[in-house]
Every structure is written in structure tokens, then in C-alpha cells.
Amino acid sequence: MPQHIKRLVSAFAVVIILFLVMQQVLTPASFGKLGHYRADAIPENEMKTLHYAGSAVCTNCHEEMQTDKALGFHAQLQCEACHGPGLKHALYADKFKDKELPDSLKLHKPDQRKDCALCHEINAARIKIVFDTINNTMIHQVNTLKHNPVNKRTNEKVICIDCHNPHQP
């Protein structure tokens, strides 16, 4: 082989070897264990923090609400659907029994008309048919702006929960 071709080939060989070495060094350890990805990514995804506690948890401390709710039309509703994510609250609220809860542990109280309207506002797409044959319920709809906006006796503005108990409507 002529000298310059030798040089060229060795230059290429050096580049290729360098590349292969880099490839070995840079490939993450768990790559390829389960497929063409980092197997460690699964536990990493599983380690994310939770925010919602799930319904069963609330019962531990708020039994009366749970029993109230179970009897009413909102039986299927999760507490957190209205009150927002409450895992932190469920973990730490105990320490503040009979005391004012710190803001970070307070939960949202959806008492405005628009909060109930999310589910109950009249809309052509909301089914009016029986959808749960077991409980035989349907989603009842009202025009939240016109349905009892004021107290007829005092003529004051009222919100939904003045008349309906949100936990047992």
C-alpha cells in the first residue's frame, strides 16, 4: 500500500475506534435492558410525587361527610373532584385539630355558582338519559344564572349551597 493511503486508512481507523469507545462510554448503564430505552426511566417515572389522595383516605377523618354524601345524589363524586388535590392535607391536617389550618393545607371550597355549573349547567351535550341503571340517576341540569338567583323573601343574592348541601344535595 502506498504511504499516503496507509495514512488515510489509519486516520479513518482512529476516528472509528474513537467513535466506538465514546459510544461505549456514553451509553447509559441500563440502556437496552428491556428494549431500546433506559430501563431506569420506568422507576424514575414511578417516583413522581402524588397530589391526589383518593377517596378512601378522606373517610378516616371526615366520616360524617362521607356518610352524608353516600346517601345523596353526589354519592359517586370524589371528595377531591370538588375540593382539589388533598394528599398533603390528608397527611398533615391531623396536627391541626381544633386549630386553624395553615394556608398550604387548606383545601379549595367550591361554593361559587360557577363551580356547580361545571357539571350542572344546561348543555345540549350533557346526556339527559338514564346513564347509571344501578342508581337510576341522571345529570340534572339547571340554568345556573336563572335558577333561584335570589332569595325570594329577603331579595338577597344566594349561592347554590345556601339551599343545597353540597355533600347531600
Next chain:
Amino acid sequence: MTQHLQHLYEVLSKVDGYVYPNEIELNWSILIVLYPYITGLVAGAFILASLERIFKLHVLRPTYGIALLTALSFMLVATMPLVSHLGKPFRAYEIMVTPHLSSAMAIFGFVYLWYLMVVLLLEIWFDYRCDMIIWAGETTGVKRFLYRAFSLWTTDISPKAVALDNKLGYIVTIIGVPSAFLLHGYVGFIFGSIKANPWWSTVLMPVIFLFSAIVSGIALVMLVYNVITRIRKVKIDMPCLDAIASYLFYILLIDFVLEGLDQIHRIYEAEESFDVLHNLVFGRLFFTMFIMQGLIGTVAPLLTLGTLQFYKPKEKIRKVIYMVIPALILVGIFFMRWNVVIGGQLFSKSFYGYTDFKIGLIGTEGYLMAAFWLIVPFAILSFLLWLFPPWKKKDEEHEVQNA
């Protein structure tokens, strides 16, 4: 961050119909328009060079070296727009380390390397090695060092070695032509293989990209050659330009026919996505598609170059034409890429609406960044022309004396 969001809210107010909420933001912006544009210029310039070498079209000789160096300088920045638009640019190496073989983009890394290392660099090396050794003897300082280093400190300029260089260079060119086809066909495949997007997903996409690439590359070399001769104050080789112009005409014609075929096929089949695409083309894409790409970039050059095929005006007029037409074609092909990349994201994959597109001047996705990546190749090209002037090559001077 907040600026980005502000911008998105502005776009939100311009949304027409319904788009999926995640589609309001355009994911591939002007940098991804540049990426196929620049790779296309590389492939086209190289193919022009190989016409001379493989098919022995010696009229094209004056542009051979320029075409190769142009291809190299654009090749060196071809991936930069892609890398600089990444959300995590410093992880770009992962494409080479753990390439996912079913991904068109991952394989592009290797196609790119193959083309850069095995085709372009080798061909140029074989072409210039002998000259670099001679030049190294004539110069001093950094230039001398660069020549030495680039020739890998070889010294053999015996006729036998030079003949071997020529032979190997020829082989590399032969490998190079399909590689250039592969390179740019592959870029087309990156878009053509997205089945979710009816504007991109067509089998013709790689072929269309390829032919438009050849068109744009030839136009660029023509322009660069014009400019260089003017700067060097030497005589323009008119037969060469005439020949290039006629190749340009035929390839532009093929490109036009292919794109027409694609659209006709779309219109005739009129699939589910037809309405949304129809409104897109006559609405948000009208200007870039019909005016910039169609009229300025295709029809005007086709008519002018077509006329030249049977009627040759005076040399002075032809010189002007050979300056203006390549420029128009380059603009047209840029907007062809624009229409593919941006157009493909302006409509919703739900086929129920359109989002809007707006880019700023600054920022990683702005006009300035794009202009930067378009200027850098020319800077590299000037450097390469300074270091490796094709007109100072030994065989070139020889030819001039012979002529």
C-alpha cells in the same frame, strides 16, 4: 419564557376552527426549514460536480472545484440548525450513541457522517492532496501548517501516486452520487414517513426533495461561480454557464412535473384530509406557495431558461439572466421547504382548523438565528476558497496553458 407564552396567546387569538390544544404552538420553525434547504444545496452542488467527473462533461470544469467546496462548506453546517433548535442541544450526541433504528432522524446522523466523511472529504482530499503538498512548499506559517496537516503529512507526489489519487477519487465520486441521492432522499423521508400528517405523508416526498435539491444546488453553484469570477476579475466561461443553465432547466422541469403530479394525485383522490389541505393552500399558504414558490421560483425560471433552449440572446443579457434566475430559484426552493415544513403544521391533525405562525427577530427560533446559519456557510466557503483555490491547482493551470 413569558415572551414565548405571550406569543402563544397571540397565536391563540388567530386560531381558525378547532386545533388540538397542543397544536397551537408550531413545533418546527424556521430552523427546520433551513435544515432541508441546506442539505439540499449540498446534495445538488455535489451532483453538479460529479456530472463533470463521471459523465466527463468537461464544459463544466470551471465549476467543478467550486461545486465541491460549496458542498463541503454547506455540509459542515447542515446539522447546526437542527441541533440549535433542540430543547436539549447538549444531548444531541445521543443520536449517535444510541440511535433508534426505526427512526428516520436517527439514521440521518449516519447518512450524514457517511456522506461527509466518506464521500465529500475523501473526494476533496484525493483531489487536492498533490496540490496541498506543492502549496506547502510554496507557503510559510499557518497556511503551510494547514496544508501539511490536511494532507496528513504525506509527501508522495510521484505520477504513480497522483494517478492512484485520481482513480480512487473517481471511485469515491461514483459512490458519491447514490450517496447524495440517499442524503437528500432521506431528508424527504423524515417528512414523508409521518403518517399522521397528510401534507407530508406521500411516497413522492423523497423524490421531490431530491429533485428540488439538485435544482437548488446547481443554482447556488451558478451564483457562486458568477460572484467569484467577478471578484477575481476573470472572464466568465459562457459555454459552461450555458450548459449548466440547460441542465438546470431540465431538472427544474422534472421537479415541477413531480410536484404537480403529487398535487394532482392529492386532488383526484380527495381523501379525508382534502378539504383542510385545500383551504390551507388557498388560505394561509397562498402567498408562499403560489407567488413565491410557484410564480417566482418555478414558472418564471422555467419560462426564461426554456426560451434560452432555442433562442440565445446576446452574451450581456445572458450574463444578467444567469445572475437573476439562480437567485430566483434559490428563493423559490427556500419557500418550497417553507411550504412543506411550516405548511404541514398550520392545519390541525383533527382536520378541523388552522393555527397561525409568527416568528420574532431574535431568540433561538428567530430570523436572526436563521440568517446566521445561512451566512456561516458562505464564511466557510470563503475560507476554503482562500485555502484551496481551485483555479490555482496544478492541472488547472496546465489546462489553461493548453487551451
Next chain:
Amino acid sequence: MTQTRSKVTRRNFFKAGSIIVGGIAVASALTPFDGVLFATERPKGKGEWYGIGIDINKCIGCGKCANACKLENNVPKDPFYFRSWVEQYTIKNDGTILVESPNGGIDGFKQSVPDADIFKSFFVPKMCNHCAKSPCVQVCPVGATFETPEGIVLVDENYCIGCRYCVQACPYGCRFINPEKGTAEKCTLCIHRLEKGKNPACFEMCPTEARIYGDLNDPDSKINYFLKNHTCMVIKPNLNTGSKLFYNALSPEVR
């Protein structure tokens, strides 16, 4: 979650990989294509293989799922980033179709067409389809998005390069680039909740049990019950993505 994660050496993996890829290619060429059953059948293995069912008839469009998803997964609040959202389809008497999703449905829907003009109207909750043949997994250049052995499509945010190719490839618009992280993001079926034995947030918060999920490999699972007792359909079956999100009462207008 119980699963069998066997340790395969790299070479074996490539061998197996090429056999599987080739096998799938051959199999998909030979077996007649069925949009629904296609993804329910797992090629091999006995572990969990998740599928999702959504009953459009039950959805009341409260947007609690979309809201819960954002809160549970720290998704940016702006209306351009959703892992899960709700659309309202309104088909008018004159045949035109109106689709709306103001802020993904989180703030509720307002009926924008008078009753008299409406032919029919319904809500469609959208989320990642966790496709068995995900186009997004196919195009990821570095293997930063993948399907777990349980059939959940995940993103490896510590490996994603943010090239946005997957966003382009998803036919359902279920992916976005997180503006702070610069990496792709999508529904994980709340794998962090599943792992602790809890339901994913959107399933948990649904007031009408319009959405369910379960193990497609288990013949007695909720999802199999759902599939057997309803006329189910996936969105865009023509794209052959192997979607594992099955809708009951899906209208063909939904795309």
C-alpha cells in the same frame, strides 16, 4: 404492578429485537387488520397490558379529568399544554361540525349553538392512546420514548433531546414540549399512582365513571367487560397505530 422484567444481554436483545420487528412486520402484512382487536392482543407474555375505555355516553363534560391531570402532574397551566383534555362536538342541522375545547374544558363548556340548530352534541375526552405500535416511539431518534412491558408509553425526560419529532408523529396531538424543561411530555397513565395501587388521577376524579382502565390480558378485567358489552371504536383506525384507548359510542366525526 407485577411484571416479569427479564434481563437480556445486549446481543440477545438485538437478536430478539430484530426477530420481533421482523415478526411484527410479517405478521402485520399477513393478518387482516382490525382496528379494535388488533391492540388488545398482546404478542406474548402474561403480565399486565393496559387498555383504556371511555364511554362517551357517560361524559358530562365537567373537565375534572383535565384539571386533575394538570394538578397531579404539574403540567403548565397555560392553555397550550395538555396531557388530557375534553372536546365538545356539535353537529348542526346543516351538517357543519363545530368542535370546541376552551382551556381543554377545565373551565367548563358554554353551549354556543342554540338548541334548535343542533342535530346532536356530545363530549369527547381525549388523552394518550398508549398505542401498541406508537408512531411516537417509532420516530424517537434516541429511544427516549418507549413502551413499558405493561403497554404504557412513557417519556424519559432525562434522555429526551427535545427534537419534537414525536410531537409531529402523534396523530392525536397528545404530546407537547414542556416549555421549562425543553423535553417532550405526555400522559403516563399516572404510572406513579398505579405503582402505589391508586387509580390514575383522571379516572379517580371522573364523577360518572365515564372512563375505566384495566388489564387487557385478564379476561375478567373491567376493560374486557367494557369491550365485550359495548360497540367500541378507536380514533383514526386507518392509521394502524394499535391504539389501546377504546371509545364507546364514538361518532365517525371525531378525529
